[in-house]
Amino acid sequence: RHRRDRVETIVMASNPLDLPPTPLGRGRSEVAAPAFALLFSEMVQYHQSRSLDISALERALEDAGADVGRRSYESTSYREKASGSKREHRLLPLLQFIQSSCWRSMFGRVADSLEVYDDDEYLLSDRDCLVNRFISVPKDLGDLNCGAFTAGFVRGILHAAGFPAKVSAYYSEPNPAADINGVRTTNILMKFEREVIERESRLG
Amino acid sequence: DDGCVAAARTRTRTNDMPPRAPYTKPEVLGAACWQTMDKVNAELFALTHGALVRQIVKDCEDDIDAANAKLDAMGYSMGTRMIEEYLSRTLTSSATPGAGKCGTFEEAAEAVAKIGLRMFLNVGARCVDWDEERTKCTIEMDGNPLAMFVELPEKYGNLGYCNALCGAIRGALEMVRFRVTCTMASDPLKTPHVPDALFAIRMELVEIVPEEYPFDE
Numbered sequence: 001r002h003r004r005d006r007v008e009t010i011v012m013a014s015n016p017l018d019l020p021p022t023p024l025g026r027g028r029s030e031v032a033a034p035a036f037a038l039l040f041s042e043m044v045q046y047h048q049s050r051s052l053d054i055s056a057l058e059r060a061l062e063d064a065g066a067d068v069g070r071r072s073y074e075s076t077s078y079r080e081k082a083s084g085s086k087r088e089h090r091l092l093p094l095l096q097f098i099q100s101s102c103w104r105s106m107f108g109r110v111a112d113s114l115e116v117y118d119d120d121e122y123l124l125s126d127r128d129c130l131v132n133r134f135i136s137v138p139k140d141l142g143d144l145n146c147g148a149f150t151a152g153f154v155r156g157i158l159h160a161a162g163f164p165a166k167v168s169a170y171y172s173e174p175n176p177a178a179d180i181n182g183v184r185t186t187n188i189l190m191k192f193e194r195e196v197i198e199r200e201s202r203l204g
Numbered sequence: 205d206d207g208c209v210a211a212a213r214t215r216t217r218t219n220d221m222p223p224r225a226p227y228t229k230p231e232v233l234g235a236a237c238w239q240t241m242d243k244v245n246a247e248l249f250a251l252t253h254g255a256l257v258r259q260i261v262k263d264c265e266d267d268i269d270a271a272n273a274k275l276d277a278m279g280y281s282m283g284t285r286m287i288e289e290y291l292s293r294t295l296t297s298s299a300t301p302g303a304g305k306c307g308t309f310e311e312a313a314e315a316v317a318k319i320g321l322r323m324f325l326n327v328g329a330r331c332v333d334w335d336e337e338r339t340k341c342t343i344e345m346d347g348n349p350l351a352m353f354v355e356l357p358e359k360y361g362n363l364g365y366c367n368a369l370c371g372a373i374r375g376a377l378e379m380v381r382f383r384v385t386c387t388m389a390s391d392p393l394k395t396p397h398v399p400d401a402l403f404a405i406r407m408e409l410v411e412i413v414p415e416e417y418p419f420d421e
Contacts, residue, residue: 027247031243034242042256
């Protein structure tokens, strides 16, 4: 249920409260990075205390990211004048939309590359993933990849757009030539459900 | 208005007068600190906070009091770490030594309203409704990025959605020895039909924690 003048409510889908519409705004307002970093850190700690292992923690971060992605997609696609507030119904334009508009609005820059891996697998890469840039992982969480949140973010967008996929994040090998400040590239791997691939080939 | 960091004025003085540093108004210091911060999209921040609130409410199985307490505790934890950023930024962003320091509760409240909220959330705020002893005030905010896109469904009407903010202020002040209570005096999320309502935090001083000396002498 989407009303043109108000983005879907954030806290649970609910009955409309019959309020005057709030303007969506241009989405350029900002907060300090430390505020986000501290919030994210609390989120990690919260889920860490409830997770049996690192994978469970990463899944929880993915789910949180999906929540964010789903809602962010609504506001970004509404604001995107070029598409006339229409939704993408073909896969490649949607992925390009994610790589450029979604990444730019949420993370301040476009994602570095979008590659096809297979007929059902695509890879989005970010050399300077915002979430990883501001978060330092404490030693006791060793292998935790906060890119899981970003993977969830993409998963949320894809599901909201009607292109369900399994999405995961992994780091590239360190590459001194390309890495900025020794930060490894974050890769977001999307493996689309069969139904998506079949629909794409039917549409030609 | 020469509230800006001005060149130090020379004045005749005797040897036993301390040098007088130019005075930086808190609002100016707040804006200067905000300029120096790395920034992220406010929607990313708001939506991430929302995802966390939703998770907490779900995990508390709709026990709203427990969720409210958890949000406040989480904010407190954030606040205790925010203070470092505050202290280092105010130190480097002003030519006035000691700018942004909080000697009295009144200074601390002004610092929260004029400097802290500006530098972390880019929100303008002011202290109003002071009591006579200057130990209680209300911080009135011109906006609240946490509340972006938020509507509280009826069954969560008592959810302290902004409790983390109250907790953060409490935690930060406790690190500089002001023990306070912070509650939402006005929460437009709970009163959505009131036009032009502002977010406002009621802050009351409980005690100034005395310095503890490590040596027993």
